[in-house]
Amino acid sequence: MRKVVLGKKNWMFVGSPKAGKSMAVLYSFVQTCRALKIDPQAYLEDIFRRLPGHPHKNLRELLPDQWAKAKTRNSKK
Numbered sequence: 001m002r003k004v005v006l007g008k009k010n011w012m013f014v015g016s017p018k019a020g021k022s023m024a025v026l027y028s029f030v031q032t033c034r035a036l037k038i039d040p041q042a043y044l045e046d047i048f049r050r051l052p053g054h055p056h057k058n059l060r061e062l063l064p065d066q067w068a069k070a071k072t073r074n075s076k077k
Contacts, residue, residue, distance in 0.1 A: 029064065036064055036068055043064060050062065
């Protein structure tokens with residue numbers, strides 16, 4: 001909760017409603033990663049690299065929980 005309180009002043013002036021929505025989506029991904037014990041930076045860097053060529057029908061694979069499962073499977077090989 002503390003991180004939310006600390007960021008509150010910064011979030012008052014996001015720039016535009018569209019920017020606010022984008023920031024909320026990104027923040028949601030970061031918090032989901034933290035809840036799943038995933039490094040948010042590693043996750044975001046990986047999916048941003050993979051997104052342009054990733055098949056649309058397989059986007060679910062890039063969600064944090066699925067991404068973590070795939071990383072675990074690949075590290076066991």
